Amino acid sequence: xxxxxxxxxxxxxxxxxxxxxxxxxxxxxxxxxxxxxxxxxxxxxxxxxxxxxxxxxxxxxxxxxxxxxxxxxxxxxxxxxxxxxxxxxxxxxxxxxxxxxxxxxxxxxxxxxxxxxxxxxxxxxxxxxxxxxxxxxxxxxxxxxxxxxxxxxxxxxxxxxxxxxxxxxxxxxxxxxxxxxxxxxxxxxxxxxxxxxxxxxxxxxxxxxxxxxxxxxxxxxxxxxxxxxxxxxxxxxxxxxxxxxxxxxxxxxxxxxxxxxxxxxxxxxxxxxxxxxxxxxxxxxxxxxxxxxxxxxxxxxxxxxxxxxxxxxxxxxxxxxxxxxxxx
Amino acid sequence: xxxxxxxxxxxxxxxxxxxxxxxxxxxxxxxxxxxxxxxxxxxxxxxxxxxxxxxxxxxxxxxxxxxxxxxxxxxxxxxxxxxxxxxxxxxxxxxxxxxxxxxxxxxxxxxxxxxxxxxxxxxxxxxxxxxxxxxxxxxxxxxxxxxxxxxxxxxxxxxxxxxxxxxxxxxxxxxxxxxxxxxxxxxxxxxxxxxxxxxxxxxxxxxxxxxxxxxxxxxxxxxxxxxxxxxxxxxxxxxxxxxxxxxxxxxxxxxxxxxxxxxxxxxxxxxxxxxxxxxxxxxxxxxxxxxxxxxxxxxxxxxxxxxxxxxxxxxxxxxxxxxxxxxxxxxxxxxxxxxxxxxxxxxxxxxxxxxxxxxxxxxxxxxxxxxxxxxxxxxxxxxxxxxxxxxxxxxxxxxxxxxxxxxxxxxxxxxxxxxxxxxxxxxxxxxxxxxxxx
Ligand code: HEM
Numbered sequence: 001x002x003x004x005x006x007x008x009x010x011x012x013x014x015x016x017x018x019x020x021x022x023x024x025x026x027x028x029x030x031x032x033x034x035x036x037x038x039x040x041x042x043x044x045x046x047x048x049x050x051x052x053x054x055x056x057x058x059x060x061x062x063x064x065x066x067x068x069x070x071x072x073x074x075x076x077x078x079x080x081x082x083x084x085x086x087x088x089x090x091x092x093x094x095x096x097x098x099x100x101x102x103x104x105x106x107x108x109x110x111x112x113x114x115x116x117x118x119x120x121x122x123x124x125x126x127x128x129x130x131x132x133x134x135x136x137x138x139x140x141x142x143x144x145x146x147x148x149x150x151x152x153x154x155x156x157x158x159x160x161x162x163x164x165x166x167x168x169x170x171x172x173x174x175x176x177x178x179x180x181x182x183x184x185x186x187x188x189x190x191x192x193x194x195x196x197x198x199x200x201x202x203x204x205x206x207x208x209x210x211x212x213x214x215x216x217x218x219x220x221x222x223x224x225x226x227x228x229x230x231x232x233x234x235x236x237x238x239x240x241x242x243x244x245x246x247x248x249x250x251x252x253x254x255x256x257x258x259x260x261x262x263x264x265x266x267x268x269x270x271x272x273x274x275x276x277x278x279x280x281x282x283x284x285x286x287x288x289x290x291x292x293x294x295x296x297x298x299x300x301x302x303x304x305x306x307x308x309x310x311x312x313x314x315x316x317x318x319x320x321x322x323x324x325x326x327x328x
Numbered sequence: 329x330x331x332x333x334x335x336x337x338x339x340x341x342x343x344x345x346x347x348x349x350x351x352x353x354x355x356x357x358x359x360x361x362x363x364x365x366x367x368x369x370x371x372x373x374x375x376x377x378x379x380x381x382x383x384x385x386x387x388x389x390x391x392x393x394x395x396x397x398x399x400x401x402x403x404x405x406x407x408x409x410x411x412x413x414x415x416x417x418x419x420x421x422x423x424x425x426x427x428x429x430x431x432x433x434x435x436x437x438x439x440x441x442x443x444x445x446x447x448x449x450x451x452x453x454x455x456x457x458x459x460x461x462x463x464x465x466x467x468x469x470x471x472x473x474x475x476x477x478x479x480x481x482x483x484x485x486x487x488x489x490x491x492x493x494x495x496x497x498x499x500x501x502x503x504x505x506x507x508x509x510x511x512x513x514x515x516x517x518x519x520x521x522x523x524x525x526x527x528x529x530x531x532x533x534x535x536x537x538x539x540x541x542x543x544x545x546x547x548x549x550x551x552x553x554x555x556x557x558x559x560x561x562x563x564x565x566x567x568x569x570x571x572x573x574x575x576x577x578x579x580x581x582x583x584x585x586x587x588x589x590x591x592x593x594x595x596x597x598x599x600x601x602x603x604x605x606x607x608x609x610x611x612x613x614x615x616x617x618x619x620x621x622x623x624x625x626x627x628x629x630x631x632x633x634x635x636x637x638x639x640x641x642x643x644x645x646x647x648x649x650x651x652x653x654x655x656x657x658x659x660x661x662x663x664x665x666x667x668x669x670x671x672x673x674x675x676x677x678x679x680x681x682x683x684x685x686x687x688x689x690x691x692x693x694x695x696x697x698x699x700x701x702x703x704x705x706x707x708x709x710x711x712x713x714x715x716x717x718x719x720x721x722x723x724x725x726x727x728x729x730x731x732x733x734x735x736x737x738x739x740x741x742x743x744x745x746x747x748x749x750x751x752x753x754x755x756x757x758x759x760x761x762x763x764x765x766x
Contacts, residue, residue, distance in 0.1 A: 087748075111534070112533045112534055112535065112538075113531075113532070113533045113534050114531075115531050115533060115538060115540055116529055116531065116540055116542055118540060118541050118542075119541060119542065119543055119544055119563070119564035119565065119577075120564050120565065122564070122565060123565045229744035229747075230744070230747070232744065233744050233745050233747070236745065240712035240713065243708060243712070244705060244708045244709055244712065247704060247705055247708055248705055251701040251704075251705065254697075254701070255698075258694065259565055259566075259567065260564060260565045260576070261576065261578075261687065262499060262567065262574060262576040262578070262687040262688070262689040263499065263689060263691075264691075264694065264697060265490075267350065267355065267383045269350075269351045272347050272348075272350050272351050272383075273348070273351045275347050276344050276347045276348045276351065279340050279341075279343055279344035279347065280344060282340060283337045283340045283341065283344070285711075286333050286336060286337050286340070287333070287334075287337055288741075289333060289741065290333055290334070291742065294742070294744075308348075316351065320351065320352070320354070
């Protein structure tokens with residue numbers, strides 16, 4: 001039963017990723033609805049799978065890389081679904097579902113069958129610590145995806161800004177576009193226009209706005225994405241889920257280590273790698289209080305942060321042995 | 329400069345990089361191990377820079393110290409002095425977040441309705457008169473500015489807990505052989521190991537048979553300063569408390585008694601010694617020594633090689649014989665068989681005795697660290713989820729019995745972050761204030 005659910009989730013994510021990628025470019029509503037349905041169904045199947053496995057074996061299913069990666073993809077999709085419903089962000093689902101599917105597929109290769117946990121893992125802390133840490137990774141994946149979209153849009157703006165300068169010098173400045181009041185975001189759910197929104201979009205990406213007004217298809221597509229300011233806020237909101245969860249994850253890990261090994265902090269590679277991730281996101285949080293660092297630099301910092309998370313999550317287990325190694 | 333955010337973040341970056349180096353470079357290895365893993369110049373650099381024990385190195389402690397110092401400076405120079413801006417009139421249209429809505433009713437009732445709307449949503453209202461124009465200010469979660477302070481204090485409390493351990497705490501490891509007793513260092517407590525047992529469950533997995541340990545249990549008798557012996561059980565994840573020092577189940581092993589004979593006669597002085605893995609015996613009057621390398625719980629009956637089964641079925645030991653320190657060879661010697669050492673000497677692994685490895689820790693800093701951790705979380709939640717915001721509200725009566733309500737909002741974290749909520753609040757106000765009028 002649980003294998004069927006797992007495969008169903010994997011297929012749902014894979015198809016959902018393709019559908020939402022097409023939606024990213026075409027903006028057909030039915031594609032969004034179809035992709036969203038697949039994401040929700042896949043995510044539900046994953047949680048059902050974990051529950052079924054626990055029911056069958058009475059062994060907490062998150063203590064090996066198979067279960068943990070499964071929860072990671074399920075949590076990242078769940079957190080994304082929350083954002084997508086709340087802020088209408090299904091267009092970002094293609095990238096997210098594709099990454100979730102890859103991690104899930106990789107997790108399946110670690111399926112060793114059912115094994116009772118070793119003594120140090122027989123602790124109620126295991127049931128708390130692992131889901132918290134893995135959920136924080138899921139939130140950071142969502143932040144990473146939004147950062148990528150930010151960077152893509154920012155890149156688009158730079159390209160169009162350059163082009164605009166070239167055209168305007170070629171024609172003696174006559175082609176310099178004025179900033180029109182175009183409806184910039186199809187995803188903008190507001191029934192009324194507020195000063196802030198259109199102002200933010202125009203301030204953010206004037207070159208894209210101008211080119212879109214001039215009928216450029218690519219610019220028109222870019223312009224339908226949320227404004228850079230909105231994307232930056234989305235990244236921040238995802239980190240606002242991830243950082244407290246990571247902190248709580250580290251704290252519960254310390255409590256567990258205190259109980260199992262006699263020291264709450266052992267300078268074990270997994271702990272110290274997690275500390276590095278925590279430092280990166282703490283730095284992000286501070287830089288985000290500065291106007292000059294919001295947006296572009298903070299997005300890059302998030303990309304870096306996610307790579308550190310990946311290293312903490314998988315790299316340490318694969319390359320570096322320690323108390324946390326799943327293979328130990 | 330020392331307390332500004334970019335400088336603080338640079339220090340965080342240094343701290344992060346040093347922490348990462350300690351992940352990548354395996355810590356606390358013997359110097360030779362670094363020369364095996366890295367090219368010689370890098371290995372030398374690792375040792376010279378103390379990167380083999382980076383978390384106790386000058387670099388690391390300095391980086392953490394500077395982070396704390398910078399954080400304290402920032403807290404006093406930037407965080408604590410900052411107050412909410414004073415109440416003052418603004419040019420509504422010039423504020424990035426603004427809206428103007430029309431609400432039927434006279435000025436007093438419209439203002440009351442608007443204020444009630446905000447009060448219901450947790451805002452606190454202040455009215456101020458500026459040269460005949462009345463302004464209402466709606467503030468929300470102003471207290472949440474304390475989040476930064478809570479966080480910075482939390483980090484200091486955790487650091488204080490860690491320092492308390494360095495100053496007053498201790499920890500170490502000790503092994504107790506079955507039937508023997510040991511005083512746990514720096515305590516007045518004697519612990520005797522009555523019995524050690526383990527449970528191992530063979531499990532078939534996709535990659536073959538795995539012998540999964542399920543339980544390690546030490547049955548001990550603890551005698552504290554009062555002299556009354558108490559039987560107790562120590563298992564993994566269930567340490568026992570002996571007068572404030574915690575005793576943990578950490579490992580186990582097999583002690584070994586060897587029977588040594590010379591020309592067929594037992595050498596009783598050597599037989600009385602109990603060796604643990606890694607110990608060696610010097611053969612008297614020769615340059616030879618025998619090292620008890622490893623206990624092999626089960627020898628595979630077909631291959632006569634050590635099997636993966638950690639349960640004791642058919643035990644043997646691996647012995648290394650050396651002459652003047654130069655290894656001559658290694659042998660797998662089943663229990664109650666002997667190995668010829670030459671010159672009439674024989675050695676026989678006679679009897680094994682299990683020992684249990686314990687970790688003991690006394691850490692008076694734990695309550696501080698735990699309190700700091702709770703505060704840290706609280707501070708993060710406050711900082712992320714309680715955004716102090718202010719609405720500036722101006723109500724102007726218009727012709728025809730309606731009012732124009734101008735609203736502009738600011739927060740302590742800029743405008744973009746409040747955009748959605750601003751829109752929702754203004755939409756809500758429009759609906760509710762309109763409803764109230766009809
Ligand atoms: C390197 C040393 C540090 C310095 C110089 C520093 C400085 C500051 C400053 C000036 C602020 C106020 C920013 C503003 O609102 O404009 C702040 C905010 C904050 N700090 Fe630190 N800090 C340091 C380390 C830490 C650490 C290690 C933590 C641990 C979590 C921390 C947690 C926070 C939090 C939660 C906020 C609130 C952020 C927000 O409201 O978005 N700080 N810090």
